[in-house]
Amino acid sequence: xxxxxxxxxxxxGTSVKVGICDEQGSLLQTYEGPTGVEDGPAAVLDRIAQYxxxxxxxxxxxxxxxxxxxxxxxxxxxxxxxxxLFAPNLRWENVAVKQELETRLQLPxxxxxxxxxxxxxxxxxxxxxxxxxxxxFTLGTGVGGGIIIDGxxxxxxxxxxxxxxxxxxxxxxxxxxxxxxxxxxxxTVSSATGIVRMAKDxxxxxxxxxxxxxxxxxxxxVFDAAKDGDEVAVRIVKRAAYYLGKAMAAVxxxxxxxxxxxxxxxxxxxxxxxxxxxxxxxxxVPDVFTQGVDIVPAKLGNDAGIVGAAGLNLK
Amino acid sequence: xxxxxxxxxxxxGTSVKVGICDEQGSLLQTYEGPTGVEDGPAAVLDRIAQYxxxxxxxxxxxxxxxxxxxxxxxxxxxxxxxxxLFAPNLRWENVAVKQELETRLQLPxxxxxxxxxxxxxxxxxxxxxxxxxxxxFTLGTGVGGGIIIDGxxxxxxxxxxxxxxxxxxxxxxxxxxxxxxxxxxxxTVSSATGIVRMAKDxxxxxxxxxxxxxxxxxxxxVFDAAKDGDEVAVRIVKRAAYYLGKAMAAVxxxxxxxxxxxxxxxxxxxxxxxxxxxxxxxxxVPDVFTQGVDIVPAKLGNDAGIVGAAGLNLK
Numbered sequence: 001x002x003x004x005x006x007x008x009x010x011x012x013g014t015s016v017k018v019g020i021c022d023e024q025g026s027l028l029q030t031y032e033g034p035t036g037v038e039d040g041p042a043a044v045l046d047r048i049a050q051y052x053x054x055x056x057x058x059x060x061x062x063x064x065x066x067x068x069x070x071x072x073x074x075x076x077x078x079x080x081x082x083x084x085l086f087a088p089n090l091r092w093e094n095v096a097v098k099q100e101l102e103t104r105l106q107l108p109x110x111x112x113x114x115x116x117x118x119x120x121x122x123x124x125x126x127x128x129x130x131x132x133x134x135x136x137f138t139l140g141t142g143v144g145g146g147i148i149i150d151g152x153x154x155x156x157x158x159x160x161x162x163x164x165x166x167x168x169x170x171x172x173x174x175x176x177x178x179x180x181x182x183x184x185x186x187x188t189v190s191s192a193t194g195i196v197r198m199a200k201d202x203x204x205x206x207x208x209x210x211x212x213x214x215x216x217x218x219x220x221x222v223f224d225a226a227k228d229g230d231e232v233a234v235r236i237v238k239r240a241a242y243y244l245g246k247a248m249a250a251v252x253x254x255x256x257x258x259x260x261x262x263x264x265x266x267x268x269x270x271x272x273x274x275x276x277x278x279x280x281x282x283x284x285v286p287d288v289f290t291q292g293v294d295i296v297p298a299k300l301g302n303d304a305g306i307v308g309a310a311g312l313n314l315k
Numbered sequence: 316x317x318x319x320x321x322x323x324x325x326x327x328g329t330s331v332k333v334g335i336c337d338e339q340g341s342l343l344q345t346y347e348g349p350t351g352v353e354d355g356p357a358a359v360l361d362r363i364a365q366y367x368x369x370x371x372x373x374x375x376x377x378x379x380x381x382x383x384x385x386x387x388x389x390x391x392x393x394x395x396x397x398x399x400l401f402a403p404n405l406r407w408e409n410v411a412v413k414q415e416l417e418t419r420l421q422l423p424x425x426x427x428x429x430x431x432x433x434x435x436x437x438x439x440x441x442x443x444x445x446x447x448x449x450x451x452f453t454l455g456t457g458v459g460g461g462i463i464i465d466g467x468x469x470x471x472x473x474x475x476x477x478x479x480x481x482x483x484x485x486x487x488x489x490x491x492x493x494x495x496x497x498x499x500x501x502x503t504v505s506s507a508t509g510i511v512r513m514a515k516d517x518x519x520x521x522x523x524x525x526x527x528x529x530x531x532x533x534x535x536x537v538f539d540a541a542k543d544g545d546e547v548a549v550r551i552v553k554r555a556a557y558y559l560g561k562a563m564a565a566v567x568x569x570x571x572x573x574x575x576x577x578x579x580x581x582x583x584x585x586x587x588x589x590x591x592x593x594x595x596x597x598x599x600v601p602d603v604f605t606q607g608v609d610i611v612p613a614k615l616g617n618d619a620g621i622v623g624a625a626g627l628n629l630k
Contacts, residue, residue: 145569147570157608160571163568168561172486253481253482255570284483285481292472
């Protein structure tokens with residue numbers, strides 16, 4: 001009965017996923033409920049507290065065993081105070097999540113951004129388990145990043161470390177503007193959004209491709225076409241991999257991580273993506289940064305966020 | 316009498332500089348003697364031990380107050396075991412410096428590379444004193460780097476973190492080869508060597524400049540010419556600053572440091588260099604990476620290496 005459990009919350013715009021992890025980061029149990037953004041922050045926080053209580057009471061564990069609750073949230077956060085400064089998908093501004101949930105639960109609460117917690121999840125019990133120096137990229141709508149040193153998220157001066165999607169790798173004259181305002185961030189090409197954009201551009205230019213212009217075209221469609229030998233799709237995949245590999249090379253000489261973990265929807269493309277990333281990475285670093293270093297797919301899939309959020313309270 | 320002192324050794328190819336620091340990183344006393352590389356590693360290690368004993372016996376401190384000895388060495392090192400794998404200027408290969416000096420001195424010994432110890436020195440009692448997240452660049456023959464987190468050098472997986480001179484920032488088609496084998500490293504343009512190369516190239520091309528082609532042309536000559544309004548020199552300084560600013564922008568989104576400290580001979584150029592670096596940096600990062608973040612010249616000059624080496628034994 002003295003075993004500690006850790007609760008992770010993946011707070012999304014439509015649903016809240018809650019999970020219980022053991023001390024090894026195994027996800028034992030999950031619970032999912034609606035977010036109900038339209039009811040405002042206080043109601044959402046009430047609901048989160050209720051889901052947390054629910055999952056513990058449904059489990060074989062006692063409330064006293066809960067070491068803490070962590071939440072992963074997409075948005076701009078003040079990690080130190082546990083405040084959401086701005087979260088567009090929740091329509092939140094300046095919500096003191098840590099304080100509000102601690103009052104409701106009487107437990108330690110910590111928050112961090114979605115990319116950081118996904119990285120922590122992979123480092124704890126996923127593709128980076130047992131290693132001291134992990135860098136994770138999450139390829140989704142954007143390109144997220146997380147730096148895990150000795151099992152902890154590295155935050156930097158103002159909690160903005162690991163914003164790896166904003167490494168500028170596209171040469172200025174080829175660059176397009178990123179959501180951050182800068183030109184040529186790796187996010188503009190290596191995210192799902194970037195891949196879809198390149199595909200749509202190619203179709204609109206009338207290039208010879210099996211891809212077709214429709215609103216629902218996805219990064220997966222591009223990877224599937226590339227696997228079928230579509231040359232335009234192959235070129236787009238190579239471009240996404242090329243700039244990601246370049247960004248990873250920059251990270252390597254700064255941090256010398258032992259393992260890069262690549263997660264998010266785009267990473268499911270498999271070998272067609274990973275082989276290219278590995279090749280470009282190796283071409284762009286001195287040899288010492290490839291020795292004993294590997295580049296692997298994430299293991300936890302959509303659970304990485306819950307597991308990593310749970311891990312925020314690890315001592 | 317219970318105050319601890321820390322001894323730093325700056326091991327160069329021609330001379331060995333030794334210093335005593337107090338617990339605040341103030342350099343109290345220095346001693347310098349010849350390296351005598353031609354006598355081989357054992358003789359050099361004997362000499363270092365002798366210089367260390369000498370400086371303590373010349374001081375007001377007792378041997379028992381020495382907390383440890385640190386040495387900064389240019390070369391390829393195995394930090395964990397304290398071994399010099401290869402140091403061209405010492406003509407050393409596989410010298411177990413830590414072990415050999417510990418036997419001779421009966422004190423804890425630690426080693427690290429010259430750029431890392433310079434960074435640590437600045438973070439301890441120089442331009443970064445009191446701050447938790449410091450990144451230092453040393454602009455000299457090459458471009459060295461050091462990452463200091465909470466007063467400790469960040470080493471990464473194999474001690475290769477902070478190789479900031481090898482961030483590739485020059486577009487492929489404009490790039491030249493770096494000593495590391497890669498193309499377009501910031502070291503190829505923003506080091507003294509890079510600046511002198513650009514100046515020589517310009518003179519050889521017959522560009523209209525006050526610079527002249529002689530073997531002794533230095534980076535300082537280029538900065539002096541730029542200050543006098545020489546347009547070719549101004550262009551070279553701007554190019555060096557531009558790529559350094561770009562490299563710093565990449566470091567910023569990875570690590571979010573609070574302060575960048577720029578040291579080494581080139582950094583003595585002053586405002587003409589720093590104003591340009593600050594401008595390019597600010598243009599290349601999202602605003603959040605400029606808020607509360609500054610870029611300052613190093614303070615300790617040539618002493619940074621001794622002070623930082625002394626700091627290797629800080630607990």
